[in-house]
Amino acid sequence: MTTITFIGAGSVEFTRDLIADVLGFPELADAQLVLHDIDDQRLAASVGTAESVARQRGVRPTITACSDRRKALEGTDFVINMIAVGGHAATTADFEIPAWYGLRQTIADTIGVGGIFRGLRTFPVLEGIARDMLEICPDAWLLNYTNPMAMNVAYLAAVAPTLKVVGLCHSVYWTVRGLCEVIGVPFDEVSYSSAGVNHQAWVLRWERDGQSLYPLLDARIAADPELRRRVRVDMYRRFGFYPTETSEHSSEYVPWYLHHDVEVERLRIAVGAYIGISEDNLAEYASTRAALQAGEALEIDRDSTEYAPQVIHSIVTGTKRTIFGNVRNTGLITNLPQDYAVEVPCAVDELGVHPMHVGALPPALAALNRAFVAPGELAVQAALTGDPKLVRNAAMLDPNTAATLTVDQIWALCNELTAAHGDLMPESLRGALVL
Amino acid sequence: MTTITFIGAGSVEFTRDLIADVLGFPELADAQLVLHDIDDQRLAASVGTAESVARQRGVRPTITACSDRRKALEGTDFVINMIAVGGHAATTADFEIPAWYGLRQTIADTIGVGGIFRGLRTFPVLEGIARDMLEICPDAWLLNYTNPMAMNVAYLAAVAPTLKVVGLCHSVYWTVRGLCEVIGVPFDEVSYSSAGVNHQAWVLRWERDGQSLYPLLDARIAADPELRRRVRVDMYRRFGFYPTETSEHSSEYVPWYLHHDVEVERLRIAVGAYIGISEDNLAEYASTRAALQAGEALEIDRDSTEYAPQVIHSIVTGTKRTIFGNVRNTGLITNLPQDYAVEVPCAVDELGVHPMHVGALPPALAALNRAFVAPGELAVQAALTGDPKLVRNAAMLDPNTAATLTVDQIWALCNELTAAHGDLMPESLRGALVL
């Protein structure tokens, strides 16, 4: 029997989708699902959600709530991490304080000052989970969903190098689905591969019957001026490979768009979009709770295609799959910084998750990725060494931040965000740093 | 429709097995099979063989004989290389001349003076195939079966770096099957992984339900003194991981056994075994021809499990498989020489053959592999640079040769074998080298 522990299970919509997928596999129908959250109300809601899903799937897993994290790890095979340290309040700070300085962000969870501070407040909790796992369930896999993905995976690789970790994200999958819709080719007929860094990986191959589908995309773009009003299309036209995140998200990873009003307008970029998403999440949580209290069945997303249930199923049953996973760069992509995280194709089978060798990315893609990696790498180093200067350097190296603010503004902004996040920050990085 | 070209198709038994497997896949039943050999009689026999197999399979592929190699490559998708340059005569020389000096060999096709000279006479032909492919069918895969595998793959990586090449060998598969038989565990219940160099890779993982099976093997070995009279078991007991070639073969890759009569006796090593195998091949070829002329159906090996048909099937259909393939070491195994060939797990799907990252081998295994790699690497360099001294250095670095002969003997032996192989040798390496 397979045991799966959900850390941060109170993200009930996500828990619902994952559990629905898990229980959709007959081999996992009797799984033991251990739900953990530090918020008791959310934990209760996650249990209700799991039970509701199980009923709809018509299966009888063992569902356990566990507010003690170490206990939740006992005997487990898989740990799915979905924590959001600081919650909605911290997210709001990550947007509002930079906005006050004139810095635009869209999602702010990956790089940028938002991503950097999200990383910094996540690392201590992540390290606790890793330490507990090495002690309590050293053979279990940690399947991480928490952002900033690349920073988190790199941080784990540094503090818990022997832990089995893979970071999972659906951006590659949905990117290719979307591309197929654009050109009107059925997704099922398509083969594809991608590599790079999470949220800025590149669709390196996208083929049907051995032929590249990019020429079809070119034709569509040429025919449709509105298509050209997407950040990703703009980047694709200039770099030759499609990036794997939404246009909103992609806009904040590069230095070209957000600080020009004209570009925000031209590319219809939804500045501050994530604030709304975060509020929607709160609302959806409330309605889920209401539905559970009312005894209503929760709707299952039949189109869910998250990797974690697939990875678990492959490891349990030996079914071979390829996923795009986030792992330490051990020479996998030769022209990106070693030891930071990369997102590469991984074969999954009963022996685990096996990253495939990619080699060198086309040089312009590698150069872009390296600029994307810089703030993450420095944020990780800041936490590892306890050097608060590196937090400021991380923000200075962030392409969008660097293109928008002066160095004094960046410094002040970091001091302010440090104060705002208070005790969530790693101990050595708290307090203002005055030049 | 898939086109497959067989180079050296006159190895009729092997051609028979491969074609039987290919045609066993419904999706490949209409494949175009193009057979090429430089020996017209053998080429005719291979056609007869292919037709006989097709009849037994009840399918109707297109079967073409083609004595012009460049023509045989036109429009092909896969090239299976099975050439044996010099044939039985050259093989005999590879055994008899060393034996005269007192050097024992068993198979002599991998490393050792036999392997080195087999490599040297194969490289020019291999280079010709690679050049033709890059010109005529640059997108086709070259599936190499010809030994010395690692040298050949490394040579191809040097002279045709853009060619899609994977070397295929069943030794990992049969090693694990054999291990399962020894401990009485069904092969189907077992998971395994292996990495190293072809013919000296290591069974790194061998598990059932997540538990290592090595303790069961230890128990069997402890209980059975006869088991301990195998070279592989002897190596396993001392190094902790099982090597993936037969005991005969393994004995000639290491410095410990063949030059001690007592060890040859203790471990029952069949010195010179391959001479008999080569003669059996000739006899089987004769009987196949006789059977074909008599119109008899050829027997199909229902247990054949070669990788080439599986690789073709996976690339054509997208069926995911894992094979153990030989590819250039691009950081895949970090503590073996880079750019030489390694044998690693590879995921295969419609996008091709994707080597998985292995990392560092346990240090003693890497050290053994590096000694195994040395003669191959120097033989490849000898051919690339045209430096005949490197041929002698290759032989001097061969563990078994070095442990048996004096340096003057090794030198004389290389001169003699060079003379024996005459024009089969690369042009720059012909003639004696007198110190």
Next chain:
Amino acid sequence: MTTITFIGAGSVEFTRDLIADVLGFPELADAQLVLHDIDDQRLAASVGTAESVARQRGVRPTITACSDRRKALEGTDFVINMIAVGGHAATTADFEIPAWYGLRQTIADTIGVGGIFRGLRTFPVLEGIARDMLEICPDAWLLNYTNPMAMNVAYLAAVAPTLKVVGLCHSVYWTVRGLCEVIGVPFDEVSYSSAGVNHQAWVLRWERDGQSLYPLLDARIAADPELRRRVRVDMYRRFGFYPTETSEHSSEYVPWYLHHDVEVERLRIAVGAYIGISEDNLAEYASTRAALQAGEALEIDRDSTEYAPQVIHSIVTGTKRTIFGNVRNTGLITNLPQDYAVEVPCAVDELGVHPMHVGALPPALAALNRAFVAPGELAVQAALTGDPKLVRNAAMLDPNTAATLTVDQIWALCNELTAAHGDLMPESLRGALVL
């Protein structure tokens, strides 16, 4: 007798300084100096200059003018490259066209659109020199002074990997001299080391009697608000290590300063400074010619401290020196892109120039350097592959350009500069690229 060939000898002031230093070494007083330039008038001026310097030094070298480059290379031991492809006109275009788009530059010869296009028009000439050398004087050293240094060294490493090349620049030396002046410590009492990329290397160690001198610098900076109005001091305060180029120059390598009026003011950045320098060079050339025609003695810069004469002297005499040279990154700095150029300490002796291993730079310095490397790496790749898209990508990845212009502006600017440089551009990169 040592032969030294000066390519682009018509840069008469530089030729004067180098020859003065060369002839200041007794062991080189009888050197054969071969002067080459494609401009006959300048070539004549360089001969006059050399003769004047020799007279003042009181020595009698052999001085030859040679307008045929291949002839100038015959029998030479050292080739000093000082060419400036396109001259003042091209330099002016590199400033004026970007300025029209609103892009500020200061020197524009290293990275940035100016540096990229300077590189692109230099590569073909550089490749010609390298090919000639490999044919005519394959054992000679190429001592390169021409900018963009790192791009040029990287390009040479790609097209002529066996050529002995080192790029020489006095920026490290003068940076440390300047630092010593700031804190009032005699330069002669100081030890220092530096590594990074040319024009953005870092003073990693700066010591007297084994003690770091940075605390003295910190004290001076704290005491003097005017000191803080230097770009380099601003960067030093934030990153902890001093960069090795002037503040003007440094400002255009990073995304933070030039596009903010307030920062240009605060840091007193001389936008467009090099136009004046280039004009001064023209004026100095004119006055040198006038002086030579009038038979006046040229003034020798007694303070000249260029590396080329020192390197030649060390190789000729075996005198051990340490210089900071630009070479291919062969693992010397482990966290910068491999195979691009780096500037590292090099030991020089009669066996040549020997780069020392540096290891990993502090992570924030490496991140900054990687952003600096990106436009250069892509410009080199553009020329190697003939892909005009990579020229635009190079400009898009340039930190200052990216922070100032929109992507459409960058694209248009590249098209315009491509047109402006006409036939000086590599053939495959000419013409507009319309999206």
Next chain:
Amino acid sequence: MTTITFIGAGSVEFTRDLIADVLGFPELADAQLVLHDIDDQRLAASVGTAESVARQRGVRPTITACSDRRKALEGTDFVINMIAVGGHAATTADFEIPAWYGLRQTIADTIGVGGIFRGLRTFPVLEGIARDMLEICPDAWLLNYTNPMAMNVAYLAAVAPTLKVVGLCHSVYWTVRGLCEVIGVPFDEVSYSSAGVNHQAWVLRWERDGQSLYPLLDARIAADPELRRRVRVDMYRRFGFYPTETSEHSSEYVPWYLHHDVEVERLRIAVGAYIGISEDNLAEYASTRAALQAGEALEIDRDSTEYAPQVIHSIVTGTKRTIFGNVRNTGLITNLPQDYAVEVPCAVDELGVHPMHVGALPPALAALNRAFVAPGELAVQAALTGDPKLVRNAAMLDPNTAATLTVDQIWALCNELTAAHGDLMPESLRGALVL
């Protein structure tokens, strides 16, 4: 004032030579010399020696005896390590037990079973020194003379990665001096470079006026049959580069000579030579003590040319020198195992010892070196992991041992030597390992 601590100072002849050289430098004449040994009698002799040398040099250093190692390290700048763990008795065991099995050794301190066990008993003491240094004098340099050099340097790199360590050996220097004598060219007119592993490095360049001197050597060898009766000459003729250790020593690093009586005879190899050397050392120690007690002046070796005094002098005064030092392979030699020790040219100046980048060795030399490295690497790993199997694997991978004994003999021999060295062995590696 410079402080130098001598660990194992009781090696009085060596202490005498080093101190004589140190005090020969005027800048070091007032050095503080701290002598440490665990043998009080030897320690007293070393003090007498030092005082005698100082008198002869006519200088007045401060000479201190210190039997407490931690105290001896207080305030020191340089630590010279010359310990010989186990002394003559252990050395004798290292020869006699293998000889009983039929294994011939000559010096037995580098690789081979002698070298492996010397390493194993040295590691714990070395680790103690390193730990003390990191605590007491973390900025001091550790100049190691103790063999097995490469193993010791690699072990230190693993257990004390931040310690400043360089291993020093005069073999390169004396090899080149000897070569110059053979061809009758003054050493002072010669330039040379070497790289590889200590005791098996290669004279890669050996030139006068830019011309290789190897052709002169070839002519001498052709003319003199007796010259060909040297192991090193035999290796040079076959590999093209001269190895840097005596012929006796070189013979035990390779698989070709010692197990053939005819080769021992042909090459006049002094089997067991080091037993005599070790006895001579004891005798010389006795005579030194007698001389000191009689108040006689000790003879100073005017020809001493050890690196340690030169390194100290360069670091103290900034005088630039090149030495051949043993350091961790951080990509310095690209085709030898990374992180093990290599011997490469190092620039020395006031900032320390700076390894130069070497790149790839010629492939046959790298292959030989890798076989040489194997036993050392496994011995180091055995101590780091506490796995006694790796000790046996180390011996099995030793070229000479592997070519001589059966695997059972090697196993038994390791058990016997383990017993013989008793408590000198690392704790985890004591006791027999029965298969």
